[in-house]
Amino acid sequence: MSDSSSLPPVRLHSEAELARDALATPLFSRAARLARWAGPDTRVGVGGELEEEQLPGAAEALGLAGDDAAALASEAWRVAVDTGLVAIVDEEEGTVAAAPDLALLTSGSPHDVLGLWLGALETVLADASVPDLDDLGDAMDEDGTIDFSELDWDLEAEAEFLDGVLGNLYLLTVNEEGPGDRPVPLPALAASMIVPDDMGEPTNDVLEQVSDAMMRLDDQFRLLEPIGLVEFRPVDEALMADAEDAADAADEPAAPVDDTDVSRYGMVRLTPLGLYGLRARLLEAGISAPAVGDLVDKGADALLDGTSTFPPMAAQAETEQWLARREPLTAARELLAAARGGDKGAPLRRLRCQQALSLVGTEAEPALREVLDDAELGGLARVWLVERGAADVPAPPESMVFWLTIDTVAAQLAAEGNSTELQTLVEGLAQQHSGFFATAWRVDHPATPDVLEAMGRLHPDKKVAKAARKAAFKARSQQGV
Numbered sequence: 001m002s003d004s005s006s007l008p009p010v011r012l013h014s015e016a017e018l019a020r021d022a023l024a025t026p027l028f029s030r031a032a033r034l035a036r037w038a039g040p041d042t043r044v045g046v047g048g049e050l051e052e053e054q055l056p057g058a059a060e061a062l063g064l065a066g067d068d069a070a071a072l073a074s075e076a077w078r079v080a081v082d083t084g085l086v087a088i089v090d091e092e093e094g095t096v097a098a099a100p101d102l103a104l105l106t107s108g109s110p111h112d113v114l115g116l117w118l119g120a121l122e123t124v125l126a127d128a129s130v131p132d133l134d135d136l137g138d139a140m141d142e143d144g145t146i147d148f149s150e151l152d153w154d155l156e157a158e159a160e161f162l163d164g165v166l167g168n169l170y171l172l173t174v175n176e177e178g179p180g181d182r183p184v185p186l187p188a189l190a191a192s193m194i195v196p197d198d199m200g201e202p203t204n205d206v207l208e209q210v211s212d213a214m215m216r217l218d219d220q221f222r223l224l225e226p227i228g229l230v231e232f233r234p235v236d237e238a239l240m241a242d243a244e245d246a247a248d249a250a251d252e253p254a255a256p257v258d259d260t261d262v263s264r265y266g267m268v269r270l271t272p273l274g275l276y277g278l279r280a281r282l283l284e285a286g287i288s289a290p291a292v293g294d295l296v297d298k299g300a301d302a303l304l305d306g307t308s309t310f311p312p313m314a315a316q317a318e319t320e321q322w323l324a325r326r327e328p329l330t331a332a333r334e335l336l337a338a339a340r341g342g343d344k345g346a347p348l349r350r351l352r353c354q355q356a357l358s359l360v361g362t363e364a365e366p367a368l369r370e371v372l373d374d375a376e377l378g379g380l381a382r383v384w385l386v387e388r389g390a391a392d393v394p395a396p397p398e399s400m401v402f403w404l405t406i407d408t409v410a411a412q413l414a415a416e417g418n419s420t421e422l423q424t425l426v427e428g429l430a431q432q433h434s435g436f437f438a439t440a441w442r443v444d445h446p447a448t449p450d451v452l453e454a455m456g457r458l459h460p461d462k463k464v465a466k467a468a469r470k471a472a473f474k475a476r477s478q479q480g481v
Helices: 015-024 026-037 052-061 069-083 100-107 110-128 133-138 155-174 186-194 204-227 237-249 272-284 300-309 312-324 328-339 346-357 362-369 378-387 398-416 420-432 436-440 448-458 462-479
Strands: 086-090 095-098 230-233 267-270
Touching: 015 026, 015 110, 015 272, 026 052, 026 069, 026 100, 026 110, 026 204, 052 069, 069 086, 069 110, 100 110, 110 155, 110 204, 110 272, 155 186, 155 204, 155 267, 155 272, 186 204, 186 267, 204 230, 267 272, 300 312, 300 328, 300 346, 312 328, 312 346, 328 346, 328 362, 346 378, 346 398, 362 378, 378 398, 398 420, 398 436, 398 448, 420 436, 420 448, 436 448, 436 462, 448 462
Parallel strands: none
Antiparallel strands: 086 095, 230 267
16 A cells, blocks of 8 residues: 555544444445354355355345345355355355354454454455456466466456556545545546656557556445445446447547536545554555544653654644643643753744643643743743733743744744745844844854754845844854754
């Protein structure tokens, strides 16, 4: 799946809600019903599949009818066997019985249920990577064995492709700047795997590859929807017929995206259960995939460090959950203590501390007053007290004002880089304090040289930018760096 070293945190539903969702998915619920249906007369083949004559009875037990009833029953049975809901009693006789894990669906914890559902998900994902059965038939020898060299297909490559698509869909869903829980057009998802990032206008060959990938994904998501991984609107079959006719009539392939109604080309979104499932697979693969709530039982230092890389909404949600488990005064003292430090990450910790304290009520006031004389925390403590209309807040000395300014800019640099908001802040500082740089280079803060250098880089006025760079040079000389 995604090879990102650290993904944005995901907001998951509770395990109780997710377990209920899992039990309600069409495929998993059918597998459970067939596991309960299996009895002394049930017979399976050498691979654990239901014997042909058993399928009508299985379909009837599931209330299925029609041409695809037997296929649906067979699929549900395979999931029941692979997930451990059914046990093979005697391989030679082909007898089966309900497995002990079946009882977990009714008497186990939500975590137990989700563990079984994850097993079912793996079975379906493996099936989704297998080529069409018609292609398998073409590659089958007279003795019934499959000659894989005859297939234009690579199992490992197909699995990696599907993993990559699901990884991209996960990232789009958890990214605060992405579509969130809104559906993603299938052509966009296919293009994310095919079209190079630095390509301008896709070539006809690339467009044809995107179209082929889109059709593969259409088949795969049709398989993945019944297990509850996604909600999927398939490609309009009339559109596929039109595309085939157009391809027969023209030398060039038709572009796979119609801007007038992209939904006709398929739309897909991860369900809450799907988010849980993909995150579990990412963690299993050793990829960092945090979830909001991971830090609620940890100390304030872990909260401030952990949320330093979170996007704003996720950081606030994590902090709110952390605060909800603590008394306001105790929480404020823990946060302030964790915010201290002269290391490179300290300014961003203090910014996260300030943001966390903004969510705490006036019960925390004693903790803020305790650090009014602290060189690192006195400035943010005064800001908090003044914003809440507290009385008898001492004015900060000039040295503290400048220290807090450097610390704030350093935190913004760490959080956002050279953003438009930071450029506006830099311009405002230089405008409000005509002698800012003459004093700022003397500030005893580890980040002073880097902050002044960044101000010189960001300020649009050449004269001001030069003064900032000159001050940065002085600061580095003073600090011996």
